[in-house]
Amino acid sequence: MVQDYIIRAMTTNKEIRALAVKSTTAVNDAQKSHQTTPVATAALGRALTGGLLVGSLVKSGMEIGLDIVGDGPLGRIMVNANYRGEVRGYVGNPNIELMTNQQGKLDVARAVGNGQLTIKKDLKVKEPYQGSVPLVSGEIGDDLTYYFTKSEQTPSAVGLGVLVDTDLSVKAAGGFLIQLLPDATEETITQLESNLSKINSVSALIESGLTPEEILEKLLDGFEFRVLEKADVKFKCKCNRDRIAALALSLGEEDLKDILEEQGKVEIRCHFCGETYKFNEDDIAEILRRAQKES
Ligand SMILES: [Zn+2]
Structure with a gap:
């Protein structure tokens, strides 16, 4: 073919x-x-x-x-x-x-x-x-x-x-x-x-x-x-864990903590390719820490 x-x-x-x-x-x-x-x-x-x-x-x-x-x-x-x-x-x-x-x-x-x-x-x-x-x-x-x-x-x-x-x-x-x-x-x-x-x-x-x-x-x-x-x-998608983490961050600290409390993890699916990215409590803490350092 x-x-x-x-x-x-x-x-x-x-x-x-x-x-x-x-x-x-x-x-x-x-x-x-x-x-x-x-x-x-x-x-x-x-x-x-x-x-x-x-x-x-x-x-x-x-x-x-x-x-x-x-x-x-x-x-x-x-x-x-x-x-x-x-x-x-x-x-x-x-x-x-x-x-x-x-x-x-x-x-x-x-x-x-x-x-x-x-x-x-x-x-x-x-x-x-x-x-x-x-x-x-x-x-x-x-x-x-x-x-x-x-x-x-x-x-x-x-x-x-x-x-x-x-x-x-x-x-x-x-x-x-x-x-x-x-x-x-x-x-x-x-x-x-x-x-x-x-x-x-x-x-x-x-x-x-x-x-x-x-x-x-x-x-x-x-x-x-x-x-x-x-x-x-x-x-071919261009999503990766860092880009999706940035997307997670846009939900705001409060919402992220709510989701963690309810589901134990934050799951975000890339619209373009269907790939699902999972973030646990430690991951989210790290994402928030990094964001604070950058701001
Ligand atoms: Zn993707």
């Missing part, structure tokens, strides 16, 4: 930027971490894959956040990704019931509902950049397409797909992002539209064993392109 990776390419006429990603293992790891049911897996998987595509457009050291707040039963979807192909994320309600649409497919749009998509880019030096658009469909791929076109004024096409197996694991996941650069001619646009119309399911392409390069060959049929960057993709 082809492992997960993402590629960023440019046509040699410099009119099109194109990215493709295979994210099957990453989305499968997310499914296992969060124990998501199929509709939640599809929604989270698409958001993670979209996050990887957005994340690979930023410069090194930068990180992006993709935040989808809808009024559907799924709740909020949060994703963080970076240019190194590392992604993490969660959904508000990971175990919603099966929802299918009239075509018999997982109804991500209805699970997400109406709301807003926000992209944050942490540039580490200046104020974080942030752009928001209303959700146009809730299918996430369409919403990202709208985001790029509206918020970043770059005509784009985004395709995202997740195929969930009968045992709840992820059979295939992946996506692509095509962007027209300012010099794109009418001829290029027509050819690209024709190519895009021939692709109806990116997850089916991944399932059939196509690599990201082979997906781009289909999308960029009639053009020559060069792969500029390639990165392995993984579902």
Whole structure:
């Protein structure tokens, strides 16, 4: 099996930027971490894959956040990704019931509902950049397409797909992002539209064993392109005991002592990866002592 990776390419006429990603293992790891049911897996998987595509457009050291707040039963979807192909994320309600649409497919749009998509880019030096658009469909791929076109004024096409197996694991996941650069001619646009119309399911392409390069060959049929960057993709959290201890501290000394008294320990679960961190009385005393020294 082809492992997960993402590629960023440019046509040699410099009119099109194109990215493709295979994210099957990453989305499968997310499914296992969060124990998501199929509709939640599809929604989270698409958001993670979209996050990887957005994340690979930023410069090194930068990180992006993709935040989808809808009024559907799924709740909020949060994703963080970076240019190194590392992604993490969660959904508000990971175990919603099966929802299918009239075509018999997982109804991500209805699970997400109406709301807003926000992209944050942490540039580490200046104020974080942030752009928001209303959700146009809730299918996430369409919403990202709208985001790029509206918020970043770059005509784009985004395709995202997740195929969930009968045992709840992820059979295939992946996506692509095509962007027209300012010099794109009418001829290029027509050819690209024709190519895009021939692709109806990116997850089916991944399932059939196509690599990201082979997906781009289909999308960029009639053009020559060069792969500029390639990165392995993984579902990876950046939580650790120190970060979670800081989070514990934010509860305040009094609340921490109350929890200790009631439960004998403080347990904090990382939203992004599901990992649970346990702190006993001594740990909490140490955390409080350290905080006092620093203040
Ligand atoms: Zn975590």
